[in-house]
Amino acid sequence: MDLFEKIAKLREDGLAQIQTAENEKKLNDVRVALVGKKGQLTEILHSMKEVAPENRREVGQKVNELRDIFNARLDKAKDNLLKKLVEEKLAKEAIDVTLPGRKTYMGSKHVIRIIQDDLEKFFIGMGFKVVQGPEIENEHYNFEMLNLPKDHPARDMQATFFVDPSHLLRSQTSPVQARTMEKHDFENGALKMISPGKVYRRDDDDATHSHQFAQMEGLVVDKNITMGDLKGTLEAVAKHVFGQDRETRLRPSYFPFTEPSVEMDVSCFNCDGKGCSVCKNTGWIEVLGAGMVHPNVIRNAGLDPKVYGGFAFGLGLDRFAILKYGVDDIRDFYTNDVRFLTQFRQEED
Numbered sequence: 165m166d167l168f169e170k171i172a173k174l175r176e177d178g179l180a181q182i183q184t185a186e187n188e189k190k191l192n193d194v195r196v197a198l199v200g201k202k203g204q205l206t207e208i209l210h211s212m213k214e215v216a217p218e219n220r221r222e223v224g225q226k227v228n229e230l231r232d233i234f235n236a237r238l239d240k241a242k243d244n245l246l247k248k249l250v251e252e253k254l255a256k257e258a259i260d261v262t263l264p265g266r267k268t269y270m271g272s273k274h275v276i277r278i279i280q281d282d283l284e285k286f287f288i289g290m291g292f293k294v295v296q297g298p299e300i301e302n303e304h305y306n307f308e309m310l311n312l313p314k315d316h317p318a319r320d321m322q323a324t325f326f327v328d329p330s331h332l333l334r335s336q337t338s339p340v341q342a343r344t345m346e347k348h349d350f351e352n353g354a355l356k357m358i359s360p361g362k363v364y365r366r367d368d369d370d371a372t373h374s375h376q377f378a379q380m381e382g383l384v385v386d387k388n389i390t391m392g393d394l395k396g397t398l399e400a401v402a403k404h405v406f407g408q409d410r411e412t413r414l415r416p417s418y419f420p421f422t423e424p425s426v427e428m429d430v431s432c433f434n435c436d437g438k439g440c441s442v443c444k445n446t447g448w449i450e451v452l453g454a455g456m457v458h459p460n461v462i463r464n465a466g467l468d469p470k471v472y473g474g475f476a477f478g479l480g481l482d483r484f485a486i487l488k489y490g491v492d493d494i495r496d497f498y499t500n501d502v503r504f505l506t507q508f509r510q511e512e513d
């Protein structure tokens with residue numbers, strides 16, 4: 165076989181090898197074998213001495229031509245392999261846009277917070293200010309200032325958690341009354357305040373009892389405050405929360421810090437007063453405790469009970485939520501089951 169035939173054969177074989185190299189590594193081997201320094205083309209050039217001098221030029225030309233062809237094909241093959249690789253990768257990692265997306269869940273206001281915010285807005289509209297007090301309270305404010313001296317039997321009305329001999333987790337929001345009244349400058353006008361917050365009592369938790377719940381305290385103190393003011397204010401609250409067509413009534417009751425003391429009932433919103441399981445067939449539902457501030461409480465705050473007086477009330481925010489939304493287990497308020505919590509989602513959340 166003369167050199168021309170060799171070149172022609174190399175061309176045929178080489179192109180076939182380039183075409184069948186199935187990956188970059190194999191292609192590189194082919195490149196080295198064909199056009200590398202010690203490759204087959206170089207080998208042909210080395211055997212030039214065997215070629216008749218008049219043919220050498222042509223052989224040289226053919227070899228160069230073939231090197232160009234090989235190089236061009238090798239580059240092209242490499243491009244194709246890369247393209248194939250990218251295509252395979254794309255196919256493998258393709259995103260299936262028909263898969264359902266991952267949902268992010270929006271939080272929502274807690275139902276107690278909803279009731280609290282609503283009541284705050286309501287009372288602020290009537291000129292009340294919102295006051296906070298400490299949850300770890302001392303006996304002085306939780307009891308003594310509220311006309312509950314040591315050994316007073318009414319201290320047993322609320323089983324308390326003591327944290328040391330004189331401090332306790334407040335059992336009611338009423339101490340905030342005493343704290344605020346003591347500080348208020350009555351020369352500058354009436355005190356009208358509410359104080360929402362958590363309270364704690366020793367209780368065995370079940371569907372209707374909880375060791376922690378939320379209350380809202382209210383207090384109005386000035387000269388010439390009457391029981392009519394108390395009745396009008398509480399009636400407005402009850403109608404605001406439970407509906408304008410509710411009836412209300414006050415029943416005599418007992419709290420150490422008020423005299424007289426009352427409890428307010430609203431006509432049952434479930435049966436409209438006819439009698440059902442919600443109102444235990446009485447037609448009425450108890451919603452809060454209230455009364456005219458006891459002269460001792462006024463005196464304890466440094467005021468003259470002959471000049472100053474007022475009314476106070478305490479309502480349970482949990483109780484309001486239970487009644488308003490028909491919640492049947494008070495523990496739902498603090499066990500954080502989102503299926504419960506999201507039921508109260510509001511538009512503006």
Ligand code: DAH
Pocket residue numbers: 335336337338381382419421422453454455475476477478479
């Ligand atoms: N502190 C009372 C309780 O927790 C509720 C209460 C009743 C507060 C009458 C008052 C009030 O201010 O006047 O049971």
